Amino acid sequence: MTTQLQDLVLVGHGMVGQRFLEAFVEQPGAAEWRITVLAEEPRAAYDRVHLTSWFSGTSAEELSLAPTGFLAEHGIDLRLADPATVVDRAARTVTCGSGAVLRYDALVLATGSYPFMPPVPGHDAAGCHVYRTIEDLERIRDEAERLGPGGVGVVVGGGLLGLEAAGALTALGLTTHVVEFAPRLMALQVDEGGGRLLQRKIEGLGVRVHTGAGTQAILIGEDGRVRAMGLSDGRELAADLVIFSAGVRPRDQLARACALPVGERGGIVVDERCRTRDPHVYAIGECALAADGRVYGLVAPGYQMAETAARSLAGGRDQELREEHRFTGADTSTRLKLLGVDVASFGDAHGATEGAVDVLYSDSRAGIYKKLVIGAQGQLLGGVLVGDTEAYGLLRPLAMGGNPLQTAPEQLVLPSGLAPASGPIALPDEAVVCSCHNVSKGEIRAAVHDQGCTTVPEVKKCTKAGTGCGSCVKLLGTIVTEELEAGGVTVDRSLCEHFAHTRADLYEIVRVAGIGTFSELLDRHGRGGDGCDVCKPAVASILAGLAGGHILDGEQGALQDTNDHFLANLQRNGSYSVVPRIPGGEITPEGLITIGEIARDHGLYTKITGGQRIDLFGASVDQLPRIWRRLVDAGFESGHAYGKSLRTVKSCVGETWCRYGVQDSVGLAIELELRYRGLRSPHKLKAAVSGCARECAEAQSKDFGVIATSAGWNLYIGGNGGMTPRHADLLAADLDKETLLRTIDRFLMFYIRTADRLERTSVWLDRIEGGLEHVRQVVLEDSLGICAELDALMARHVDAYQDEWAAVLADPDRLRRFTSFVNAPGTPDPAVTFVPERGQIRPARPHEDGRILTPALVAGPRLEVHTA
Amino acid sequence: MTEMLIRPPATDATTGMVEILDGRTWTRVCDYQELTPGRGVAALSAGGAQVAVFRDRSGALYAVDNRDPFSGAYVLSRGIVGSRDGVPTVASPMYKHVFDLRDGRCLDEETAPDGRPAVLRVWAVRVAATEGAP
Structure with a gap:
């Protein structure tokens, strides 16, 4: 049966609007609707809650909430920069800015709110801003840049958003004031005592706070721009830039204009199903006055309203089911x-x-x-x-x-x-654990015992719990573990069939028992057998960190993955690539020429890597020592591209050259790279240093990233690019260099000590109990009393570092393995062949007639044989 | 005359030349002591085939094709030697497929991407007493 499609028009594509769309398309009746979205802003829905992170480098694209392909997949017509202007309820039409008139069967208003502008004289002068959209932030940034470090910024309003704005201004280098009319900061959320402490803490960060002070006037200079602010206590505060963040008001003008009832203090009146007085019109989010008489300015209640309206409209034929979901307050x-x-x-x-x-x-x-x-x-x-x-x-x-x-x-x-x-504090089943997605403890338990989830990530996927603000993830972990244990499930975290331990357990065993070889560990703590490609490299990495010595010496050499075994990276045709270290990405013209000459002389393919270095491809094992010889003689060393170890510390050019830089990012990146080079860890480590808040080095996508501030360095940890990107978390702010190095030392050593095999810092940070806060306590407050040990281990690493290539070249014994055929030294591998492409070589594909790279054999190899 | 050894009794006491059998011809690989326990080397047979020769922790020798049937690259000699359920194995360094060193069979997948069975040819291997040794 096909029916005529009904028309749904959504006005507003903010966070709540997008959530409405996501909830709507999942409803059983969604297919009966054709959806058009009218958006005022020039971009699709983005994460306004994390708007401030735009200043620390999160791009508008990263803030976007509309998953790629979502709109197209569901046939949703999104019209950007085309706001609704008039609603005609009798004709059931919406007129939009472009002049188009759309008919609707259902109209959903999700117009959000607008910043309240106190009616003080001068509030619209040049230099006055609000803090709501990415465009607002762009204007604030441009102006702060123009003002430079001497500028003064004043934020009107000491609520949540006001303090965020103050933080952004501080980060932009302005001297920052917060003016709050109430007697304390965040008056809605905290009480007097909490407000006092908050104020002290924030003042400690250099922000000047004036509570109990009203804004009387914005004083304008001769250039027509903001000059100062007059306060109610008679004081005058010099100001170059003002941000108003004194609360928001519902955007209910469309509803008012078409005579829909609105509240006394604004907000479109809706019932428990989020319907206005007109059964064809709904209102959700900050523009709505909910059935409990409140206007909610938070995203979580807005999401719940979105869900309610979606179900009410398309929740299937069963009337009761459609009405079951009601929004009665949040x-x-x-x-x-x-x-x-x-x-x-x-x-x-x-x-x-x-x-x-x-x-x-x-x-x-x-x-x-x-x-x-x-x-x-x-x-x-x-x-x-x-x-x-x-x-x-x-x-x-x-x-x-x-x-x-x-x-x-x-x-x-x-x-x-x-x-x-005391024992754990029991939560009742009906307790809501995740308030962003309204998931109760009972639902989480059910995901474990009914749906077979055994890990937090699985439960997150299954229930959505923990995928909003993330504040409940730790509790989630506790509940999942309790539930698994109650069900008699023991979570098997054995490394492999040879060891009933996790990597972290083995690290402790090796450390405490002072074990020096894999054989000893296997004999004393293993489950029999000979080891495998899982436990051998893992133990090799632990031994490298604790026992020291060259990674190819003695039995350790046999444990390494092929990349570590040949100190180069295996490529698809069996050849290797070579990456010399270029600390911080800084290289002299001579260095560049040398690398070019070496690549040319050996016929290698060259490519610039993402880590600001140069990768030389196509080397056979025989060629490796000859290539290293030339590199080492020219002052280069191994870049450890082959190891589960520090790769690169990327940097932007920093204050030395850049007009905007506030610290020497290249210098610090070089220092960090030289400090941690060769450090073996559970997985590769990437790092970066940015010279200002613009974050050109993308430090927040690294295992550890450093961003310069005018007062020192901010340290971020746990970032990741690649397949599962994760923004790094701020571990500590405004550190001096000595503290920064010490903190990174401890963070790395603590990670190496406690992470699972092949567990990047991003996954580790999400997994370990207590998360970021725990790491902070361990490395900054020494809550486990292990910092002296961590410091000593790192000091030993720094002292004992040696270039692995040079060490091989200096030792004929180690050099012996670098031959393609043990019984025909000098014979190149006939299977490794190349063809030309774009002026360089590339591996020959099957059925392509490739060429052996090294000088072709004059005669076949001479092998010693005798008949059986 | 020489004796074929798969499991030499005492590793350190074993000296001599490791050889592989190609048809009717034994080809020299290298001195037994040159092999690292738990690691392999690549050798050319008399007929020009690439062979991966391994010595495990107990001292036993194995020789299989050097070609990894899953990647087509000649890299198995650079894999990690180990065991699975008591069976001696090598893991390809390319995509980590594990092979039984005794019969060359892949323990992870039966068929290679080219449709053929994922089985490596097994080569006979021995330690021949060095000339002049007692």
């Missing part, structure tokens, strides 16, 4: 990091419930403030956490559960050393 708990300060607020944070009492822990010295609001029946109602939000993942669901606490509340706020020991 949890406004938040956990975030502002300028490096952790802040969380959940449930009844201000103790508004009758009979509520507080349990408070405050330590100004350590910068920690925790308040829990407890109800009359002993149930947790809500709380505020500043400085340490570790417990948020557990506390928020407990507060939502509403059951009396089974533990003394003080135990929940005391630091772990001070709290009396």
Whole structure:
């Protein structure tokens, strides 16, 4: 049966609009609709929550929320920069900016909100900005650049967004003030005590905070631009740039103009199914006044409304099912990091419930403030956490559960050393663990015991839990492990059939027992057999880090993968490629010429790598020592492109040359690369140093990345490009160089010690218990008491480093293996052949008549034979 | 005369020349002591074929084709020697397919991409006493 398609028009393609589309196309009735989306902005939906990360290098493309192909796949007609201007409810049409008139059977308004501009004189002067779209940010950046380091920026509003804006201005090098009318920062989320601590922390970062101060006027200079700001207390604050971030208002003008009811303070009135008074018109997100009489300015409730409206419109024929999903209000708990300060607020944070009492822990010295609001029946109602939000993942669901606490509340706020020991705190099944996607503990447990998920990534995929803000991932891990153990499943993390240990276990065994060889480890701790291509290279890497020595010496040589075995990279036809180290990507003209000459003389194919170095392809094993000889004589050394070890420390050109650079990124990159060269690790390590917040070296896609600030260096860890990209997390900010090196030393050694085989830092960071916060405590606060050991191991590595190529060249014994045929030295491998392409060589394909690269044989090889 | 040895009794005591049999001709590979336990070398047979010769941890010798049927590259001699369920193996360095060193059979996949069975030819190998040795 085919029916006439109905027309759905969505007005607004923001986060909630996109979510609506995603939810809608999954509904059983979605196929009956043709969808048109009208967007005011020139780009498709992007992640406004992480807008500030645009300043630290996240591109507009990376912020995009519309998956590639999504719109096309579902036949959605997205019209960018074409806002809706008029809705005619009687005719059921929408007129848009381009003049087109669209008929609709259903209209969904997701127009969001606009920044509130306090009606002070001068607020529209040049130099005044709001903070909402990528275009706003572009204007702010351009202006901050023009002003340079002497400029002064003032942010009006000390809420969440205002503090983010202040952070961005600081990062752009401006002297930054925050002016807040309320007596404290983040007045909505935190209480007085929390606000005081937050203010102290933020002032510690160089931002000047003025609370209890109203903006009276923007004073304009002779050039027509902002000159200063007049405050309600009579003071005048010099200002070159002003950002208004004093709250938002619902964009309900379209609804007002077509006489749909709106709230007294704005917001399109909707019912529990997100329908306006007109049954053909829906409103979702920040533009809607929900059935509970509130306008929600957070993304999670907006997502829930999107889901509700989608089901209501296309949830299938069963009326009851369509109406089952209702939006009756939402949890406004938040956990975030502002300028490096952790802040969380959940449930009844201000103790508004009758009979509520507080349990408070405050330590100004350590910068920690925790308040829990407890109800009359002993149930947790809500709380505020500043400085340490570790417990948020557990506390928020407990507060939502509403059951009396089974533990003394003080135990929940005391630091772990001070709290009396107790078992795990039981969460009820109905407790919502992931509030972004509204997933309860019961659903997570079901994913494990009914759907066979055994890992956090599987549960994430299956339930969507943990894929929003990510704050519940740790709790997720605990629940999954508990559930697996309850089901009698032991998670087998054995390295391979020869060892019933993880790589991290083996590392500890080797370290503690002082084991020096693979045989010894296999005999004493293995399960029999001879080892394999899984455990041998893994153990070789552990031994290289702990026992030292050349990786090809003694038994260790036999353990290495072919790349390490030949100190070069195996290519598809059995030839190798050679990558000399070019620290930080800096190379002299002579160096370039030398590499060119060597490549030319050996007939190698050359290509510039992504890591700012030069790869020479097509070498046979016989040629390798001759190529190294020339490279080593010219001052080059191994680039370790073959190893599970540090590859490259990429850099931008930095302040030495770049107009925008604030630190010498090349110098630091060279220093880092020379410090960590040759360091064997569970997987390859990539790094980068950027000389300013523009991030041209792409440091946030590296295992460790450093970004210069005007006050020092920011250190990011756990980034990854490749197949599963991950943005790195900020581990520490504004470090001096000595602290930076020490912190990287410890991070690397801690990773090497605890990671699984072939586990990149990105995966490791997501897996280990406690995640980033745990790593921070270990490497910055020495919470495990191992930093002295980590430091000593790194010091030994730095001292013991030797160039692996030069060491081979110096030793005839090690050189012997570099021959194609042990019984016909000098005979090149006849199977390795090449053909010309674009002026260089490439491997011959099957059936192509290729040429052997090395000088062809005059006669066949002479082999010693005798008859049987 | 020489004696064919697959499992020499005591590794360190074994001296002599490793040889592979190509048809009716024994071809010299190298001195037994030159082989690293757990590693292989490539050799040319009298007929010009590429052969991978391995010595395992216990001292036993194996010789199979050097060509990896999955990549077509002549690289098996550069693989890692080990064991799977007690069976002596070599893992190709190219795509990590594991082969039984005793019969040349691939333990991971039965068929190579060209449609032929993924089985390596096994070559006879021995340690011939060095001339003049007792």
